[in-house]
Amino acid sequence: MEKFIVSARKYRPQNFASVVGQQHITTTLKNAIHNNTLAHAFLFCGPRGVGKTTCARILAKTINCENLQEDGEACNECNSCRSFNEGSSLNIHELDAASNNSVEDIRELVTQIRFAPQEGKYKIYIIDEVHMLSSSAFNAFLKTLEEPPSYAKFILATTEKHKILPTILSRCQIFDFKRITNNDTVEHLQAIADKEHISADKAALQLIANKSEGCMRDSLSLLDKIVSFTNAHLTYENTLEHLNLLDEDYYFKLIDAIQNQDMAEALLLFDQINRKGFEGDTVLNGFAECIRNLMVSKDAKAAQLLDVLEGMQGKYVETAKKVSLSYLVSALNVLAEAEAGFRLARNKRLHVELCLIKLCYLQQALELAAGGDGSVIKKKELMAQ
Ligand SMILES: Nc1ncnc2c1ncn2[C@@H]1O[C@H](COP(=O)(O)OP(=O)(O)OP(=O)(O)O)[C@@H](O)[C@H]1O
Numbered sequence: 001m002e003k004f005i006v007s008a009r010k011y012r013p014q015n016f017a018s019v020v021g022q023q024h025i026t027t028t029l030k031n032a033i034h035n036n037t038l039a040h041a042f043l044f045c046g047p048r049g050v051g052k053t054t055c056a057r058i059l060a061k062t063i064n065c066e067n068l069q070e071d072g073e074a075c076n077e078c079n080s081c082r083s084f085n086e087g088s089s090l091n092i093h094e095l096d097a098a099s100n101n102s103v104e105d106i107r108e109l110v111t112q113i114r115f116a117p118q119e120g121k122y123k124i125y126i127i128d129e130v131h132m133l134s135s136s137a138f139n140a141f142l143k144t145l146e147e148p149p150s151y152a153k154f155i156l157a158t159t160e161k162h163k164i165l166p167t168i169l170s171r172c173q174i175f176d177f178k179r180i181t182n183n184d185t186v187e188h189l190q191a192i193a194d195k196e197h198i199s200a201d202k203a204a205l206q207l208i209a210n211k212s213e214g215c216m217r218d219s220l221s222l223l224d225k226i227v228s229f230t231n232a233h234l235t236y237e238n239t240l241e242h243l244n245l246l247d248e249d250y251y252f253k254l255i256d257a258i259q260n261q262d263m264a265e266a267l268l269l270f271d272q273i274n275r276k277g278f279e280g281d282t283v284l285n286g287f288a289e290c291i292r293n294l295m296v297s298k299d300a301k302a303a304q305l306l307d308v309l310e311g312m313q314g315k316y317v318e319t320a321k322k323v324s325l326s327y328l329v330s331a332l333n334v335l336a337e338a339e340a341g342f343r344l345a346r347n348k349r350l351h352v353e354l355c356l357i358k359l360c361y362l363q364q365a366l367e368l369a370a371g372g373d374g375s376v377i378k379k380k381e382l383m384a385q
């Protein structure tokens with residue numbers, strides 16, 4: 001197989017249309033370019049790896065394109081577009097404020113801005129992680145931001161909008177980037193897998209999407225990693241293993257065990273999970289997530305909030321029918337308490353075991369609290385609620 005190149009770089013979108021999941025932003029930008037109503041300063045906010053720098057670069061290329069397309073996209077063919085695509089354009093300046101945050105760095109940039117572009121229309125200054133600029137650097141920059149030359153555009157990007165001074169906020173047009181949904185991520189990964197002749201089960205890509213929590217860059221680097229480990233054959237099982245995730249089936253088995261008040265089975269299951277190398281807090285957290293999903297599955301309307309692997313929805317809905325809502329809520333409380341105390345517990349294994357034992361006896365405790373005598377009949381009534 002041909003050497004696989006880092007997907008994140010190879011598949012960095014080259015036009016607005018191929019940016020995934022940020023249509024609210026790309027459409028506004030295209031319209032502003034088309035109607036010539038572009039602001040001179042932008043603030044791109046949002047989580048890591050969702051397309052802020054990518055959109056900044058596309059915007060820079062598009063407003064300098066010599067042959068702007070009808071649909072507001074750059075042509076990708078003119079001299080200017082080509083130099084942007086090759087990374088040789090002199091009209092784009094990127095400053096990473098995380099590593100260049102001093103007054104000197106900003107002064108250098110401010111001096112530069114005075115010179116009009118030798119070719120092309122606009123000079124674009126992208127300041128990444130702008131919240132990291134020192135306050136004196138911020139101040140040095142403010143004046144330029146207030147009265148920039150007509151050929152200068154600023155794109156400030158940050159993952160921490162709340163750290164940006166109001167004086168900066170009020171001078172920028174603000175765009176809030178969203179996390180990428182799991183569906184969008186899976187679709188994007190599938191398209192890349194197809195192009196690279198990678199065989200990947202949908203469930204494997206869903207695991208990657210889940211693990212990346214809306215960060216497209218992470219999903220691409222995970223894809224890279226697992227492709228190289230698995231020789232480009234991603235299955236649910238080998239992806240689970242490489243992502244160090246526990247098969248959800250274990251949680252369903254745990255639910256069964258605690259529902260049947262089968263303490264021995266619950267402890268044995270935890271032992272098996274432990275031997276696979278999963279820490280107690282991972283188990284508590286994963287189990288809580290499973291119970292949350294069951295709670296959501298109780299109600300058809302809330303079930304939209306269920307974000308689980310395809311094919312698992314049915315299993316959640318079916319299992320949820322067998323457990324009462326009050327039980328699920330109490331179980332979540334017990335788990336939350338155990339999670340909170342985990343860090344301080346000296347014997348972590350025992351800490352989780354105690355939590356599982358509590359969960360096994362939770363049903364009885366609920367019955368007693370409901371005024372029952374703990375009999376099986378009473379239990380059945382409670383379950384039907
Ligand atoms: N919305 C997206 N659509 C398609 N690919 C994306 C998207 N967002 C990120 N990527 C991929 O992830 C890589 C990194 O994205 P980018 O640098 O634009 O993220 P960012 O939001 O600026 O992150 P950071 O805040 O960490 O700088 C891109 O090269 C691209 O391959």
Ligand SMILES: [Zn+2]
Pocket residue numbers: 064065066067068074075076077078079080081082
């Ligand atoms: Zn062009």
